[in-house]
Amino acid sequence: MIRIRKEDLSIYRTKNKPFFNLHLKMISLIGALSITIILIIGGFMSFFVTDTLETQIGERALSVAKSVAVIPEISQAFESNNPSAIIQPIVQKIQAQTDAEFIVVGNQQEIRYAHPAPERIGEKMIGEDNERALQYGESYTSRSTGSLGNSLRAKAPVYLNGEIVGVVSVGFLVDSIESIIWGYSKEIWLVLLGVCTAAIIGAVLIANYIKNVLFGLEPEEISHLLFQKETILYSIHEGIIAINKDGRITMVNSAALKLLTGDEQRADEWIGKPIQESFPNSDLPYVLEHGESVFDQERVFSNHIVYVNSVPIFYEQELLGAVATFRNKTEIEKLTKKLTHIQQYANALRSQTHEFANKLYTIMGLTQLNKKDEVLDFIRQETSIQQHWTNTLLDNINDPYISGLLVGKLSQANELQINVSIQPDSQFQCPT
Template structure:
């Protein structure tokens, strides 16, 4: 399960950088915001300056046009003293329009009006009247006059015949225009500074939040752990598959690929696919739904029998996915075989101990009752039964492993009150080894175990199992018939599927699926038929020459 990673302050996976991730993020985001602030503010300041200067120029030109078109101004040029009329005419206009100056001059550039009356009669300063006086253009210019640098609107004055007789110059000092621009820019600067402050605060918050999501780890720590995790996943001998909460594969290591799929298939093609479609009956869906772990389950993955452990992955108290680890059973089959033999020996010893204790009590009772002859007959009878049973197994099965298995199952059946009868024509003339012996032992053991389960609920005297086996021909044939309830048509269609059980219990439905799988690997088959004893009849056929014969 996922648990919150708590960084150890004393732990140092890699040498620490000069700046932590949090500091770098704050610095870089703040630097980005400041850069954007400088560029954007410079652009807005330039835009505002150009806009205001353009508006002032247009305003000056508009006022100049109005003055140039006034009939009083035109008529005044015909007088002996035009300045006396023109100065009085433009003075109120200048005051109303807030213009710094309105200067009217003749064709030679001599002033007829000026904010400073003392400068009337002097030549206009700035040298920017040529276009108006010679070409008759109306335009905006920026030049330094007697009052300082100003933005001017220049318009020629024409008489009734259209001849140029003078020029009107309306100006606003650049110093005043810059003051207006500064006032307009002040609010812009305050707003942008506020945005920068908020941006830096946001950068600090983002840095702290991301650092928290990364469990306070530095990038080098994360890289190191990622490489470490990848090395562990790909070097382990166990297959590993991880799925998300929807059952989609998010990780699969090389060992899992080798167990499940062909060598030419790429791991990347499995990512994002449903585990149920790719590998049915894994049980991971149950783990995701229930949130319960599963340990040491024997399953069939691909073409292999594997031992599986499956655990849910929790995140913030909810199931966020699941991880399945598994290993081929063949890699630990020598241990499994030894454990199976010990288990069979234990079951046989337990059954024999139980039967021996019953026999001892019977003999003790007969002796206490003075029935000496009856006690002796009882002992001889038991001895004859044991010898006969051992003789039957020795005569019918050449393989000592098969003999041991059958002896254990017969003893187990005796304890349950079940009679296992071996058909007199049964014969195994050869001893088998390797995978073929494994298939034979697994198949016989599971079929007898199923038969015991099927008949143990019957009334006493009706618990019967018939066993037949032979290898006289080209195949090893084993037939197990029981007197149980049999298998319905509906159940028969699913009886060999992994996880399916007629008992409806959890962690069942494995034995027959494993038997079919291991028998198929040897080129054989297992068949369900209608039994002669009223129950089910399973027939297992294993070719002697198929798979790993290992016959001796």
């Protein structure tokens, strides 16, 4: 069973992380993107509101100017001795009803007959934008600075008996228009500010979520781990196959495919396939269902006898999937035989060492007893026997491994006081 804890993955984190890490990058990028979009939307909405309001106010002023210009009493008043006495009262009532900043009526010489400030009646109109109405009879809107300040105004000609006798100017001060626009824009920007705040909070939450999902690892660390995983997966001789909790293959290396299918195939062709359809006699579905490990199971895949170990994968007590490792039985048996031979060599060497130590003790004892002749006879005897066995084995067996093994066995037999004899004409020759 493989149990992974979140703390176990902290070993892969770089100790000296950059200050501008993935967490801050995501918050900055998402926040900057949200702010940019909101600024673009806010700017467009402000422009749209400004243009719309100015257009509507201009059309409203033009409508009022045209309506005033066609009032019969006003056009007929131009023939009277005191036109302002007739026109001013009419215009004041209309101005109060339409909420216009000013309604000014002037004659062909641009002399005022009506004005919001009565003391300015009789003076010349200011703005120099009456030419199109007085000379060409056009009705239009314009921006200009008059006696009351900068304003958006509408001009309409006054006709009497088919001739242009004057002009009506209806206007709204720019300051008043801007205050109206600011009122609408302020509401828009407040809403967008709330959206921007929500977007930044969302960016922080998303960054925290992704940071937790990635276990706090940086993109460079993830790519390094992925490269390590792929390298290890395809360099080991043991077959590995993993599935997710839905029973679909998520990882398989070429060694596993060679054991399970008989030939090397592309691993990506198997990714996403159900394990039960791909390898019906696999133990992984059982492991996934019961959450229990299965060890040293002998299975046959594509004429290969393999040993399989299957274990579940848990993360924070949650079963995420299972993984199985495969090992060719033939290779394991070969390895076991090699280990057995090595053990035999070790035992032979141990026996030889022990026998040699006994002979040294014998020589030492005879030397201490001052038995020099016996010592020489003992050495000659042992040398003769050893040389006899060595020459016999080297002459009759040309494989050094077998010769060494037999020499070790002879030494072990001598230690155990077992009489071993080899026929002088025995041979064990390997073909060349």
